[in-house]
Amino acid sequence: MSFDDADSEPGADSEPRPDSKPRADGEPGGVRLQKVLAAAGIGSRRACEQLIAEGKVSVDGRGVAELGARVDPGTAVVRVNGKRVNLRTDLVYLALNKPRGMVTAMSDPHGRPNVGDVVAHLPQRLFHVGRLDADTEGLLILTNDGEFAQRLAHPSYEVVKTYIAEVPGVVDRGLGARLRAGIELDDGPVQVDDFRVLDSSADRSLVQVSLHEGRNHIVRRMLDAVRYPVGKLVRVAVGPVRLHDQRPGTLRELTSAELGELFRQLQL
Incomplete structure (x- = not known):
């Protein structure tokens, strides 16, 4: 499979997907559901008990309202308000703000700064979902969850990527409508989901x-x-x-809300 993304660098291969194995459950009969939810960052133990009592939690597709319910965090599919919660402590989901000049690869034979350098201190074997070319900055998602990565990279799930580009001069007023309608490139048509002018002057526009x-370099092309x-x-x-104010070269874990929404979009 290919992890090519909207402004990818040809030849920078992603790492192969590892096999995902559920972690062993440490308590006979499973772990209390409220404890599992609290450990997943949903809220305090008491807040999680309230969610269960209000019928907002389901396990493997069935609503649960009993506080004594136990689950296996390695195999159970738990949802809160319809959104799946990540219970697997062995699976990692990180956001990297890739700086300009960094190669999107887990190693580089030419010694250039690369994504692998940023996560070298972590015990998990991670890989990047998609690529950004060396001159493109911004958000990359890193994980060791193969199925998640495969779906996130596949255009059929229609996960929208958003870019800010600097272009010369004043943008024509009809450009957004033209791009939404679609234009023809050498390798086929392309259309945007949204286009906005954030700032404009005689010299340049954002x-x-x-x-x-x-497709490769699709935004630039x-x-x-x-x-x-x-x-x-x-x-x-x-x-x-979203990047928000995350500094270039830094990592952060995806929040439970971000991950839950991605799971929803990816039908996980």
């Missing part, structure tokens, strides 16, 4: 582009095709996951 395409060559390009969001 535009926001959202799309769920996965698309804007170049309409005579707005991209200078600086930053990916600021993947679905519900």
Whole structure:
């Protein structure tokens, strides 16, 4: 399978997917549901008990309202308000703000700064979902969950990626409508989900582009095709996951809300 993404760098291969194995459960008969939810970051033990009592929690598709219910965190599918909760402590989901000049690869034979350097201190064998070319900054998701990565990278799930691009001059007023309607590139048509002008002057404009395409360099090629060559390009969001004020080169764990929404979009 390919993890190519909207502004990917050809030749930078992703790591192979590891086999995912559920962790052994440490308590006979499973772990109390409220304890599992609290450990997953849903809230305090008392708050989780309230959610269960209010009928907002399901296990393997069935509603649970008993506080004494026990589950196996390694195999149970638990949802709160319809959104799946990650119970697997062996699975990691991280957001990296990739700086400009860093290669999207887990290692580099030429000694260039690469994504693998950032996670080298972690015990898990992680890989990146999609790629950003060396000149593109912004959000990359790293994980060791193969099924999650495969679905997130596949365009059929239509997870929208959002970019901010710097282009020369003043943007034509009809450009957004043109890009939403679709334009033709050498490898086929492309259309955006959303297009906005964030700032504009005689010298340069900042535009926001959202799309769920996965072809190489698609944002740069698309804007170049309409005579707005991209200078600086930053990916600021993947679905519900946003960079906000995360500093370049830093990692953070996805929040339970971000992960729950991604699980929903990916039908996990």
